[in-house]
Amino acid sequence: MVLRYAAFTTDPTTGNPAGVVLDAAGLSDAEMQRIAAEVGYSETAFVCGGTRPDFTVRYFSPLAEVPFCGHATIATAVALADRDGPGDLVLETPAGAIPVRTTTGTASLTSVPTRTRPATAAEITSALTALRWLPSDLDPSWPPHVAFAGNDHLVLAAGSRARLADLDYDFPALRALMARAGWTTVHLFWQAGAREFHARDPFPPGGVVEDPATGAAAAAFGGYLRALGRAPSRFTIIQGEDMGRRSELTVEVSPDDARVTVSGTATRIPD
Template identity: 80%
Template sequence: MDGALVFETAAGPIPVRTEARTASLTSVPTRSRPATADELAAALTALRWSPTDVDPGWPPQVAFAGNDHLMLAARTRARLADLGYDFPALRALMAGAGWTTVHLFWREDERLFHARDPFPPGGVVEDPATGSAAAAFGGYLRALGRAPSRFTIIQGEDMGRRSELTVDVSRDDARITVTGTATLIPD
């Protein structure tokens, strides 16, 4: 179905535009805050990461674009690719913190990021394309003063379900627009 839709959410309306198999969503206004030391320690334990696995150039934060996501940068692409976490521990942490995903990312260059989004609250190990996390990530980058006006997130690649999300960030609007192409999954 092509056209405009509006998802009414507790955080506010989320406009969605669809064309062919492409969909764009525009988030509610984003915000970001530093993760606490306790949140970070619990997340690293559940992820089975050490503090040296985290890229020190990207501060761990909890970013909001309708719901909360922990933003955590992997020091290397190999660290990002190796996702073997404690599912029950991460699910419990996320439920207590109110996080929808943990957005793990690695920066390839100025406009290209790779991401993985563990999603135990949804009952799955990982989500291959997470528009809400991509929007929160755009807000996180803007809060840090490091957001290009447009960038791409490659997600799902390490689980064999590669997706590309295009993220548009405006200096004049606290909302973020995320565009992706849908993939038909046969029954």
Template identity: 65%
Template sequence: MTTDASGTNPVNRPEPSVEILRYSAFTHDPAGGNPAGVVLDASGLDDAAMLAVAAEVGYSETAFVTGHDEASRRFRVRYFSPLAEVAFCGHATVALTVALAERLGPGDIVLDTPVGEIPVATKVDGEGAVLATLTSVPTRSRPAASTELDATLKALGWTSGDLDPALPPHVAFGGNDHLVLAAASRARLADLDYDFDELAEVMRRHGWTTVHLVWRESPERFHARDPFPVGGVVEDPATGAAAAAFGGYLRTLGLVTEPATITIRQGEDMGRPSDLLIELDPRDTRTRVSGQAVPIG
């Protein structure tokens, strides 16, 4: 089933009988950001049931708490897209930990995920909103092979001339792999009309979760778009896992020489603007990714 990030569910079947919360992450407006499903008690669900819930919710990912120790604020979590399990999802992590902080109070939370331990700090800002900051697993980045690049450009309908030569194509990891391609202009980034099935096949072949398309407005501000056909979604409005990987990309290229905070603006071209903040330290291979999340009606 193919769905979009708005969460529209084209199949009129009742959802499985579990409590499903809905939050939009990396925004203060429910009409913006990236929607995520949150199931705080999935202890009774097997893999097929979690996949069924994610498919019925229809968002790009749903987070499932499969075990917990509330006294230590430690939770075991899995993530599912409408089509498959995903090893790590940043926006669903933000949505989940905001939901937990609203119920348990702000403070540190630890998630045990398929990619490892993810610490998340939550706090309430001056306007009463909960802000979550996750710390990724160690990141890494390598140059993309010509065969990887050529197949992706063909599926996107781009050419090598559409790329920024100062920001070379890389495959970056921040919990899962993402191909990073930098557009030479904002107009190129805005004009996204790709072959869904062809790009999905390329991504499955190489094990990529999204293709992270970026445009550099300044050293501290980037715009991004993330096709996600392998998850059954045309595009993500905010991709925290890709933002974590992008931090590793910037570090590998030597573009971060001292502690820095960088803003990633995503979702603007699809009408769901999102703001992701990443904090980088050249002495640390991990990326800190921050954002708010708000309940959806």
């Protein structure tokens, strides 16, 4: 049975929808991939075994398995809390063990240790070409990086909110570039205030134009800010607004820990 949850929202018509299969122990890889394609969301999570508090979880986009997905982790944790009651969990994922704390309707995941590196000139040029952006569209105060929190994300800062809102990229070109580079999303962001960022995440490797909320990218972004010495201890990412699926992700960063915590609500999407 596939459950459907909207993550990082209390409104099932917004946020990022995820499929959740709580009883996937008997499913083959091919069956999980087929179900994810049929569901059609950017990610579907499959609980493949375990007993509380430890569960094994795998994630499939409509096109392929991915090592980690933040919004589907939040959705899965809330689904487990809805079934079993709230509490602490450890989700064993292909990217590593992810501790998760749940309350009613809310979950907080702690990423694997983050890392980040400056993007190369060739990577930046290729990405801007695929995005149909000019170098002048970037905010020069934020260096482009490739950031990791279970998978890799290219991080680019838009020079204005209008630039971020106007997303019209070359899907085949960006998909090919991301396949070569091994990036899961391109995390485009704009700083709205000291503790608020707006973001968009093209996701052609998953077969979708854009992800409305990306917990994995949010964790990687927190690691990026930490590495630059510019991370608030707690901040909000607004994502999905420009595609009509507003999502709110809360990110917590410690100066003494490379792991990042991402929190949000999730709500059941009616059948």
